[in-house]
Amino acid sequence: MTAATLVPVFAALGHxxxxxxLAALGNGEASASVLATTxxxxxxxxxxxxxxxxxxxxxEPVPAGREVRYRALGSELTAAARRLEEIGIAWDxxxxxxxxxxxxx
Amino acid sequence: MTAATLVPVFAALGHxxxxxxLAALGNGEASASVLATTxxxxxxxxxxxxxxxxxxxxxEPVPAGREVRYRALGSELTAAARRLEEIGIAWDxxxxxxxxxxxxx
DNA sequence: TTTTACTGCAACTATTCGGTTGCAATACGC
DNA sequence: GCGTATTGCAACCGAATAGTTGCAGTAAAA
Numbered sequence: 001m002t003a004a005t006l007v008p009v010f011a012a013l014g015h016x017x018x019x020x021x022l023a024a025l026g027n028g029e030a031s032a033s034v035l036a037t038t039x040x041x042x043x044x045x046x047x048x049x050x051x052x053x054x055x056x057x058x059x060e061p062v063p064a065g066r067e068v069r070y071r072a073l074g075s076e077l078t079a080a081a082r083r084l085e086e087i088g089i090a091w092d093x094x095x096x097x098x099x100x101x102x103x104x105x
Numbered sequence: 106m107t108a109a110t111l112v113p114v115f116a117a118l119g120h121x122x123x124x125x126x127l128a129a130l131g132n133g134e135a136s137a138s139v140l141a142t143t144x145x146x147x148x149x150x151x152x153x154x155x156x157x158x159x160x161x162x163x164x165e166p167v168p169a170g171r172e173v174r175y176r177a178l179g180s181e182l183t184a185a186a187r188r189l190e191e192i193g194i195a196w197d198x199x200x201x202x203x204x205x206x207x208x209x210x
Numbered sequence: 211t212t213t214t215a216c217t218g219c220a221a222c223t224a225t226t227c228g229g230t231t232g233c234a235a236t237a238c239g240c
Numbered sequence: 241g242c243g244t245a246t247t248g249c250a251a252c253c254g255a256a257t258a259g260t261t262g263c264a265g266t267a268a269a270a
Contacts, residue, residue, distance in 0.1 A: 044230075146260095173216090
């Protein structure tokens with residue numbers, strides 16, 4: 001996972017409504033119409049969010065008869081998490097190094 | 106780290122310019138003015154991004170004489186990464202469970 | 211003390227984003 | 241075949257966002 005693919009993932013995760021959608025999909029696949037019955041926005045708004053989530057690779061369409069269900073994909077999430085953790089550890093390691101040098105003086 | 110504090114972190118990470126700033130800070134503390142010499146936006150734009158990053162807890166101001174340097178904090182990043190990984194694993198576990206049930210039929 | 215460099219605040223602009231309504235197309239159920 | 245439910249597309253609107261310029265305040269340096 002490169003940085004170019006990482007940023008859209010975080011952008012997708014940076015909105016409450018999309019977390020609501022992801023949380024709902026955590027209980028199993030659902031179509032935009034079904035999601036619209038429980039969430040306080042219209043089906044079209046949900047469809048847009050699903051497109052964003054799909055482009056980020058966080059969600060996968062599952063055609064089921066005349067409707068299109070969506071499934072939450074955890075793999076992309078864990079991949080992003082790994083990258084995030086690496087970067088965070090690198091920063092803190094640098095901070096610790098600077099602190100160590102400062103205390104030596 | 107609760108979901109309410111998690112979403113702003115991802116929103117902050119969902120923009121290229123802010124990643125450029127974070128990458129620059131990864132090489133050590135820097136002020137908005139210094140960052141503006143290398144990045145292709147004005148100091149004021151960088152100052153706004155730094156405020157967003159600070160609110161998300163990703164960055165910390167370090168007053169140094171008449172200037173204000175900023176330091177990248179890895180701790181918030183790793184905390185967010187842990188949460189993300191948990192959620193991703195939970196989703197994939199559910200997917201595997203569904204697949205198992207489907208194969209039993 | 212005067213100059214200089216750096217920060218902070220405010221106003222303004224253009225674009226993106228989240229959301230809505232309306233309509234066309236299509237595939238299922240009776 | 242006919243009605244109905246479901247998706248997809250396009251236009252539109254208001255609010256938020258990313259960016260700019262300009263100016264005032266302030267602290268270091270000469």
